[in-house]
Amino acid sequence: MQTPSKNTIAKSAATVGIAVMCSRVLGLVREQVFAGLFGAGYTYDAFVVAFRIPNLLRDLFGEGAxxxxxxxxFSAYDTNRSQEDTWRLASNVLNFILVVLSAITLLGIVFAGPLVSLLAPDFSLIAGKTALTIQLTRIMLPFLVVISLSAVVMGVLNTKGRFFVPAIASSFFNLGSVIGGTGLAFILPHFGQPAIVGMAVGTLIGGLLQLGIQLPTLFKTGFxxxxxxxxxxxxxxxxxxLMIPATIGLSATQINIFINTNFASSCAEGSVSWLYYAFRLVQLPIGVFGVALSIATLPLLARQAAKKDIPEMKKTMVSSLTMVFALTLPATAGLIVLAEPIIRLIFEHGAFTAADTLATAQTLALYSIGLFAYSANKVLVPAFYALDKTRYPVIASFMAIIFNVIIIKLTIDHFQHLAIAFSTSCTMLINFIFLMIVLHKNLNGLSLVYLGKSLVKILAATAVLTGLLWFAMPCFARWLHGSVLGQGAALCVLITSATLLYCLVLHLLKLSEMNILTTMLRKKLFPTSR
Structure with missing residues (x-):
């Protein structure tokens, strides 16, 4: 049954999804530049760990919580208070964030040495690696302030129904990182600085662009x-x-990444890079589907919670989860089956070797197992904030961290870096199951029958998609191992064919959410079509 909530979510998610897709594609270009210039090893390991620190703090204090x-x-103010009170709150929050996070950034710069030693203690075994990581950390820490201000601006725009500009803003981050960073990477070695320092400065340039591109739209809303x-x-x-428990609730993955980086630094050289490249690639469907639906759903849930409209909240959650499953389960199957040719096409250039491709592809396949749970959690957690039940994501986070450490310790000696990817997927699944059970109880029952029937249809369509890829891949083997153009063409044919078949099967099985999503996407991509 088609409802206003479904249409609202699908329309917003389609808008955000297109923008996020652009951003993620540019993000892959950014990773290709890194792979071509630095490969997987000493220099890029240092960059990854250095960027982990502001990234972790960003999720703890910025974009996430x-x-x-x-x-x-802000949604409650916008619904129940005057415009003057609403805009006053926005200004006050921006100023508060600027002051507090600037202080945290300064502390981070001063204590960068101990932070790096805590995150990657085994870097000290390789001459110069810790010192380079500390230098890069100090350069990139101010990114935390800029991206957190950007998150507040994004929240204002999303609440006001402006989704496209804040979603496309991260594309400008990637453009700034690639253009500014690459330019400086070629210039700075002439001044005695490593090329990777240019990429670190490029990260700051990208962050400033991400904030700046949203400001004109912000002022157009009346701010x-x-x-x-x-x-x-x-x-x-x-x-x-709300932020105190949410800081922990939304940061389970980042805290686990912190732990994982510590474990990865003790594995073979290149392990940190393999994990990072694979995780960046799996972030593409997470961003396009999970994050897009989360961004679209949160303002709607917040308004429904402010009006105490629980029946509509339940419909919103079921529709959102159905959309998540419909989009991420086929993506999971595709990434597992096509992991190696995808990695080969995107990264195997310059310093990135065939051995790096194999190691990264194996990692990607294991990360992909938890893709649907990771994306679903992006939708589930905001529901708890809307209901002011933030303690449950906190409990889920501690469970995820504990299970993560246990699984890694039991498997890392035998599977090395692959144990980390496997553990991440397992903890996301555990997190998802727990949050689903608790939310079901707090909303006095979700429509699990409808969700279950939808899941059966999605799994059936995913099985058909997987079968097509599995049997078609040998026919394209020559092209998948050939020139870059041949690899790209073969993957394009395989992915397009599988996607069309999947959509056809779901259309025949009459999954309403998928039909709504495809209609909205078609309208966004081809606005003049009827």
Whole structure:
């Protein structure tokens, strides 16, 4: 049955999905540049660990926890309070974030040495690796401030129904990183600095572009900046109250990545890079599907929670989860079957070797197992913020961290870096099951019968897609191991054919969410078509 919630979510998700797709594709170009220039090893291992620190802090204090908490409170203000109060809250939060995170950044710069030693202690066994990582960390830490301000602006725009600009903004981050970073990577060695330092500076350039591109749209919504710094503001207090548990609740993956990096640094050289390249690739469907649906769903859930409309919240959650499954389960199958040719096409150039391709492909296949759970969690967790039940994501986070450490310790000696990818997927699955059970109880029952029937249809269509790829791949073996043009053409044919067959099967099985999504995407891509 087609409902307003389904249409609203699908329309917003289609808008965000297209923008995020552009960003993720540019992100892959960025990773291709890194792979071609630095390969997988000493230099890129140092960059990955250095970027982990502001990235971890970003999820702890910025995009993740802050964005979810801010949208929840800002939506309530936008629904129940005056415009003056609403814009005053936005200015106050921006100023508060600027001051607090600037202080945290300065502390991080001062204590960069101990932070790097904690994250990657075995780097000290290789001459110069720790020192390079510390230098890169200090350069990239201010990224935390810029990206957190960008997250607040994104929250305002999403609440006001502006989804495309904040979603496309991360494309400008990737453009700044690639163009600015690559340019500096060729210039700085003439001044005695490693080329990788240019890529670190490029990260800051990209962050500034991501923030700056959203500002014109922000002012068009009616926002006017006010130099307010009121720590007694009840709206700010509510955001901080939500952020405290949300900081842990949304950061399970980043905390686990922190732990995983520590383990990976003790594995064979290149392990950190293999894991990073694979995780970046699996982020493509997570961003396009999981994050897009999360961004589209959160303002809707927040408004429904503000009105205490629980029946509509339940419909929104079931529709969102159905869409997540419909989009991510076929992506999981595709990434597992096509892992090696995808990695070969994207990364096997310059310093990136055939051995790196094999190691990264194996890692990608294991990460892909948890893709649907990872994406579903992106939709489930904001529902708890909307309901002001943030303690449950906290419990789920601690469970994920504990299970992650146990699984890695039991398997890392035998499977090395692959144990880390496998453990990440397992913990995401555990997290998903727990959150689903708790949300089902807190909403007095979701429509599990409808969700179950939809899942059966999706699994059937995914099986057909997998069968097609499995039997068709040998026919394209010559091209998949040939020139870059041949590899690209073969993958394009395989992926397009499998996608069309999957959509056809779901259409025949009458999965309404998929039909709504494809209709919305068609309208966005071809606005003049009827």
């Amino acid at each position: 802050l964005s979810a908490a801010f949208v929840t409170v 006017r900046y006010r130099p307010i710094f009121d720590i007694t503001d009840p709206g700010l207090h509510r955001i901080l109250k």
